[in-house]
Amino acid sequence: MAGAGQEIGAANPKHNGDENKEKTFHRAHRIGAVDRLTSTDDLGLYLHAPFCAHICPYCDFAVEAVGRGTPKLADAWVSNLLQELDLVLAEVGPALLERSLVTLYLGGGTPSLLPIDALERLFRQLHMHWPQPIGEVTLEVNPGLGELDHLAEWRALGVTRVSLGVQSFHDILLKRLGRGHSGAAAEAGLRKCLSAGFESVSVDLIFGVPDQTLAMLNQDLNLMLELAVPHISAYALTLEVGTPFTIAHAKGKLKLPAEDDLIAMHDLVEDRLHEAGYEQYEISSFSLTGHRSRHNQRYWARQDVLGLGPSASSLLNAERTTNFRARQAWEAALHSKQRPVEERERLGAMDLRRETLYLGFRRPEGIDLRAYEARFGEAVESCFETEVNELKALGLLQQVDRHLSLTRRGVRFADEVFLRFVGR
Numbered sequence: 001m002a003g004a005g006q007e008i009g010a011a012n013p014k015h016n017g018d019e020n021k022e023k024t025f026h027r028a029h030r031i032g033a034v035d036r037l038t039s040t041d042d043l044g045l046y047l048h049a050p051f052c053a054h055i056c057p058y059c060d061f062a063v064e065a066v067g068r069g070t071p072k073l074a075d076a077w078v079s080n081l082l083q084e085l086d087l088v089l090a091e092v093g094p095a096l097l098e099r100s101l102v103t104l105y106l107g108g109g110t111p112s113l114l115p116i117d118a119l120e121r122l123f124r125q126l127h128m129h130w131p132q133p134i135g136e137v138t139l140e141v142n143p144g145l146g147e148l149d150h151l152a153e154w155r156a157l158g159v160t161r162v163s164l165g166v167q168s169f170h171d172i173l174l175k176r177l178g179r180g181h182s183g184a185a186a187e188a189g190l191r192k193c194l195s196a197g198f199e200s201v202s203v204d205l206i207f208g209v210p211d212q213t214l215a216m217l218n219q220d221l222n223l224m225l226e227l228a229v230p231h232i233s234a235y236a237l238t239l240e241v242g243t244p245f246t247i248a249h250a251k252g253k254l255k256l257p258a259e260d261d262l263i264a265m266h267d268l269v270e271d272r273l274h275e276a277g278y279e280q281y282e283i284s285s286f287s288l289t290g291h292r293s294r295h296n297q298r299y300w301a302r303q304d305v306l307g308l309g310p311s312a313s314s315l316l317n318a319e320r321t322t323n324f325r326a327r328q329a330w331e332a333a334l335h336s337k338q339r340p341v342e343e344r345e346r347l348g349a350m351d352l353r354r355e356t357l358y359l360g361f362r363r364p365e366g367i368d369l370r371a372y373e374a375r376f377g378e379a380v381e382s383c384f385e386t387e388v389n390e391l392k393a394l395g396l397l398q399q400v401d402r403h404l405s406l407t408r409r410g411v412r413f414a415d416e417v418f419l420r421f422v423g424r
């Protein structure tokens with residue numbers, strides 16, 4: 001993923017580098033729960049490309065630095081991915097191919113580093129498995145590497161949506177973040193993407209960066225609004241365990257904005273985007289009408305997604321799996337004709353209740369209490385009375401009509417709320 005920050009709703013807690021909180025977030029963000037509310041007739045597919053030009057010092061995703069990429073690595077990745085798909089099909093059965101593939105998301109990493117011929121081969125093979133057109137095909141892209149010369153080719157392959165890792169238009173902040181592009185390259189890249197004819201374009205915006213001021217963030221928002229970017233993912237910078245940023249912070253060499261400043265940045269992002277007509281359909285996701293990410297919504301709605309590639313997670317036929325994180329371990333399993341799965345999990349009744357809550361809280365409508373009761377045969381308070389009452393008393397949760405949702409303050413401290421349910 002080009003962003004690798006934290007969602008808007010995780011202000012202070014994310015700056016303390018607490019590993020459990022990181023894991024909680026990643027579980028909540030990347031993985032859907034088992035108990036689906038919707039039909040299993042369709043499917044989302046996530047492909048993890050574990051390559052980046054270089055590693056940003058705040059990132060802990062499963063990626064390795066490959067400079068401008070190597071065709072050999074890309075070819076091997078495609079072959080391995082297709083082999084993984086064959087192994088999934090052998091295990092799950094051909095019914096998987098009868099499902100309608102409605103979203104495809106190429107993330108990472110920087111999948112836009114992949115040479116066109118490798119992408120072509122991948123798309124061709126996927127098309128043989130699922131011949132119908134895929135409604136939404138997203139490619140994560142970074143500006144400034146010359147890859148944006150391939151926009152027309154990506155469109156011809158069927159990419160409908162690009163997600164551009166802009167982060168900021170300020171050189172000083174991009175340098176702080178160790179990004180490989182300048183502000184000018186980010187703007188030029190964004191303009192190119194917007195005029196290339198994709199159905200949608202998303203931009204990652206990061207805030208809470210050392211030395212960032214409210215005025216700088218406001219300028220970044222001004223430009224995005226001027227360009228009418230259809231979708232914006234806004235993340236607060238977070239300290240991930242073991243990253244150079246976290247180490248520097250522990251040594252007192254990296255100063256992050258104070259909590260009040262960070263909250264002011266959250267407020268600014270939300271207020272500006274709401275005023276401009278963006279719908280905040282998830283705590284870090286803002287869209288103009290018709291531009292929600294269909295793929296990401298699948299995770300929050302606990303719909304099936306098959307994930308392939310190192311570290312990829314799947315929710316398939318009521319089972320959650322997570323692949324080996326290291327590319328070498330992922331490849332070694334495949335070479336032994338084994339699915340490269342490190343963890344398998346079937347959720348119990350309490351897990352389902354917990355996940356229903358913390359995934360539901362990511363969305364502005366929150367939890368429909370009637371639907372919860374109909375599904376579990378009991379009220380939320382039956383299992384979570386203490387948590388709900390305490391979070392209400394702290395001003396983090398609210399009940400409006402028959403919906404339980406985060407307050408504005410709760411959105412700022414969303415991780416604290418999630419932990420109350422995940423950590424039991």
Ligand code: SF4
Nearest residue numbers: 002004052056059109
């Ligand atoms: S571009 Fe940077 S932040 Fe994004 S996945 Fe690569 S290393 Fe991580």
